[in-house]
Amino acid sequence: MEVFTVCVAFLSLFVSVISAFSQSLDSDFTFILPAGRKECFFQSMKKDASLEIEYQVLDGAGLDVDFYMHSPSGHILAFDHRKSDGVHTVETEDGDYMFCFDNTFSAVSEKMIFFELILDNVDEGEKSEDWKAYVQGPDLLDMKLEDIMDTINSVKARLGKSLQIQTVLKAFEARDRNLQESNYERVNMWSCTNLVIMVIVSGVQVYLLRSLFDDKRKIHT
Structure with a gap:
């Protein structure tokens, strides 16, 4: 019974520790930018x-x-x-960052654009230490919560990196497929077009050759 109670307490603590971690803030979007238009996005x-x-x-x-891309103070940080x-x-400061995609130079063609935002060191600090509020008494089952946190963070970082790479590869694949089509x-x-032109040219050549070898003397007789 004591083992069961310890296990239940450990699972409750483990769930609490996981819930204390901040969620991934990375995001990606795909949108259509019409011809002659500009679209801007903001990120705090x-x-x-x-x-x-x-x-x-x-x-x-x-x-x-x-x-x-514009900084919160209005300075241009990047331009392509x-x-x-x-x-x-x-490296950011407090405020809203604006980044825009401009297709005003094109009067006919719309563009399909994919972009991904990767945010690091956001909402860290106090939240990263929230799990310590759940620690009461000695470590359960002689396991250190620091080791658990390091392991979970490592797995989370690798999963996030794998998802990021897969998303980028999917974007490359979509771009290559559209280009091939x-x-x-x-x-x-x-x-x-070339086939039609060749047929027309061949017909003209045959007509000219036949007209050169026609016996016009039969017409006078």
Whole structure:
């Protein structure tokens, strides 16, 4: 009975420790940017944190877009002119960061854009120490809560990194697929055009050759 009580207490403590950890703040989005339009997004950040943004143009003529990022004070931190992808990392201060995708240079083609936000050192400090409030008495089953926390953080970091890599690879795959489909349609169109032109030219050549060998003397007789 005592072993069962200890196990229940340990499981309750383990769940409490897990619930004390902050959730992953990484996020990714895919959206359509119409021709001649600009879309801006905002992200609130705290001082001494890190903000990383990675973007890719998945579909659209030219596979390019203008990108720029503004600090809370209005300074331009990054600017890309008509690029298909990019990665930018900044050390943040308190305030809202604005980053925009600009397709105003294109009057016809819309763009499909994927971007991912990776936030580090956000909402840490007091929350990282909340689990200590659940510690009462000696360590249960001679296990150190510091070791448990380190293990969970390590697993969480690796899972987050794996998810990030898989998301980026999916974006690359979608971009390559759209590019191949576009090239396939272009090749088919030009192949059909060349075929029609060759048939017309062949017909003209046959007509000219036959007209050269016609016996016009039969007409006078």
